Amino acid sequence: MTTGDGVLAEAGRRRSFAVISHPDAGKSTLTEALALHARVISDAGAVHGKGGRRGVVSDWLELEKARGISITSAALQFSYRDTVINLLDTPGHADFSEDTYRVLSAVDSAVMLLDAAKGLEPQTLKLFDVCRHRGIPVLTFVNKWDRPGREALELCDELVERIGLQPMPLTWPVGEAGHFRGVLDVADGSFVRYQRTAGGATVAAEERLSSAAAEAEAGEDWVRAGEELELLAESGGEFDAQRFLAGEATPMLFGAAVLNVGVRHLLDLLVELAPRPTPRLDADGEPRPLDADFSAFVFKVQTGMDRAHRDQVAFARVCSGVFERGMVVTNATTKRPFATKYAQQVFGQQRSTVDTAYPGDVIGLVNASALRVGDTLYAGKPAVRFPGLPSFAPAHFAVARPTDLSRAKQFRKGVDQLGSEGVVQVLTSDLRGDAAPVFAAVGPMQFEVAAHRLEHEFSCPVRLDRLPYTAARRLADPAQRSLVDSGRRSEVLTRTDGVDLALFDDEMAMRILLRHHPDLALEPLVAEG
Numbered sequence: 001m002t003t004g005d006g007v008l009a010e011a012g013r014r015r016s017f018a019v020i021s022h023p024d025a026g027k028s029t030l031t032e033a034l035a036l037h038a039r040v041i042s043d044a045g046a047v048h049g050k051g052g053r054r055g056v057v058s059d060w061l062e063l064e065k066a067r068g069i070s071i072t073s074a075a076l077q078f079s080y081r082d083t084v085i086n087l088l089d090t091p092g093h094a095d096f097s098e099d100t101y102r103v104l105s106a107v108d109s110a111v112m113l114l115d116a117a118k119g120l121e122p123q124t125l126k127l128f129d130v131c132r133h134r135g136i137p138v139l140t141f142v143n144k145w146d147r148p149g150r151e152a153l154e155l156c157d158e159l160v161e162r163i164g165l166q167p168m169p170l171t172w173p174v175g176e177a178g179h180f181r182g183v184l185d186v187a188d189g190s191f192v193r194y195q196r197t198a199g200g201a202t203v204a205a206e207e208r209l210s211s212a213a214a215e216a217e218a219g220e221d222w223v224r225a226g227e228e229l230e231l232l233a234e235s236g237g238e239f240d241a242q243r244f245l246a247g248e249a250t251p252m253l254f255g256a257a258v259l260n261v262g263v264r265h266l267l268d269l270l271v272e273l274a275p276r277p278t279p280r281l282d283a284d285g286e287p288r289p290l291d292a293d294f295s296a297f298v299f300k301v302q303t304g305m306d307r308a309h310r311d312q313v314a315f316a317r318v319c320s321g322v323f324e325r326g327m328v329v330t331n332a333t334t335k336r337p338f339a340t341k342y343a344q345q346v347f348g349q350q351r352s353t354v355d356t357a358y359p360g361d362v363i364g365l366v367n368a369s370a371l372r373v374g375d376t377l378y379a380g381k382p383a384v385r386f387p388g389l390p391s392f393a394p395a396h397f398a399v400a401r402p403t404d405l406s407r408a409k410q411f412r413k414g415v416d417q418l419g420s421e422g423v424v425q426v427l428t429s430d431l432r433g434d435a436a437p438v439f440a441a442v443g444p445m446q447f448e449v450a451a452h453r454l455e456h457e458f459s460c461p462v463r464l465d466r467l468p469y470t471a472a473r474r475l476a477d478p479a480q481r482s483l484v485d486s487g488r489r490s491e492v493l494t495r496t497d498g499v500d501l502a503l504f505d506d507e508m509a510m511r512i513l514l515r516h517h518p519d520l521a522l523e524p525l526v527a528e529g
């Protein structure tokens with residue numbers, strides 16, 4: 001048994017974070033580079049790695065292939081400098097969905113990954129909004145500095161102007177994007193020069209030069225880097241840990257994940273600066289102490305899309321206590337016991353089952369068909385229940401109808417089930433009636449999953465007709481409903497949690513209506529719950 005002090009010590013060693021980025025910014029590359037560094041640096045003697053960076057994640061991919069489901073969207077665990085790092089994946093690309101956002105309810109910090117040539121991009125902005133709303137501190141890594149891109153100061157300005165986030169650079173690039181000579185380490189003013197390695201298969205060797213040596217070596221680039229940093233310090237860019245934890249400012253690094261440049265520095269920052277797990281608030285707003293009995297909440301459930309693989313994996317983040325495989329826990333939603341015999345180490349370096357896990361860790365529960373996203377699991381007494389699922393601003397809408405009207409009953413049952421699991425949000429209105437609910441989603445993939453499950457689990461094939469809406473706001477005052485319904489390109493629908501959503505074809509349609517009715521109270525929708 002691990003004692004209470006033992007749990008606190010183990011929790012203190014955990015850093016659980018996610019990378020928020022737009023597709024192509026280099027998230028996969030950075031993930032591999034982080035795991036490579038952690039392994040190479042932690043395993044004494046294995047400086048050149050075993051089989052290079054791809055080897056680190058290959059077990060992961062093989063498992064994915066064998067199971068026929070996307071396991072890459074779970075978590076990777078590795079140790080670095082006596083710290084256990086849990087990197088939770090935020091699926092992007094085509095499967096960008098509410099799942100992507102929900103992962104952020106299971107992390108303690110986030111790394112915002114920017115492409116040096118592109119800066120803030122749409123998916124990054126959406127994910128950042130969720131971090132801000134949930135109070136998740138954000139570190140920033142500017143990637144691809146080895147390629148031509150924007151100026152460092154310009155990227156800093158963009159953060160301030162577009163999202164009100166103060167950059168606090170801890171390194172500053174020497175040489176503009178595309179002519180990466182190294183970085184100025186703000187902590188001691190030294191010049192860190194990297195040696196390029198072919199294909200990034202090994203960690204980049206670093207060499208530190210004093211300021212005088214740097215000037216001789218990098219000349220104007222060095223002088224310019226120093227001047228730019230001074231400019232930034234004058235405008236509030238000095239490092240301040242409190243402002244980072246409060247979500248007002250972001251420590252910033254420059255690098256190139258593909259060359260492993262800047263990656264070690266990022267790992268060090270995670271260890272030294274990123275918050276460790278803290279007591280999670282339960283549904284009554286009471287903090288659950290880290291050393292209380294085991295508790296966790298399910299933030300993701302993955303069902304095999306292939307009919308032959310009906311197995312279901314539930315991913316839960318441990319919030320308190322020690323998880324020991326085989327323990328029987330209670331599902332707070334159903335009050336039923338759940339046996340954890342098949343708990344898995346979540347796809348770290350080995351494909352082993354997990355025997356113990358601590359606050360901050362992610363456990364994968366196999367054959368978990370009884371578990372739903374948002375469920376709380378706990379052991380011992382008293383019972384605990386964490387707040388349910390947050391809902392996010394949907395951007396895609398479709399009317400759902402059963403193709404066979406004689407299946408109306410199964411249809412209703414299935415829609416209720418999918419709504420309560422958060423597969424899609426379910427919206428209705430008196431005008432539309434119950435027979436044709438509207439599905440709302442963050443990403444269109446959610447519709448495919450919903451249609452697939454209605455057909456295969458509820459034997460109720462459905463037709464989905466897309467609606468033209470792209471913008472949603474919360475309607476604060478139900479009395480104003482008719483104002484929105486009277487617009488030709490808008491309507492109000494009520495979500496199962498009782499929130500009235502005002503939907504518009506686009507932002508322009510919304511602005512036009514607001515011009516006619518300036519007292520219309522519309523509020524932004526981010527993460528509630």
Ligand code: GDP
Nearest residue numbers: 023024025026027028029143144147256257258
């Ligand atoms: P993801 O979609 O965010 O997971 O992006 P990937 O990791 O797949 O990277 C997208 C592309 O950018 C790939 O071709 C990478 O090789 C490339 N890339 C990633 N990091 C860097 C970098 O630091 N420098 C350069 N030049 N290319 C990079």
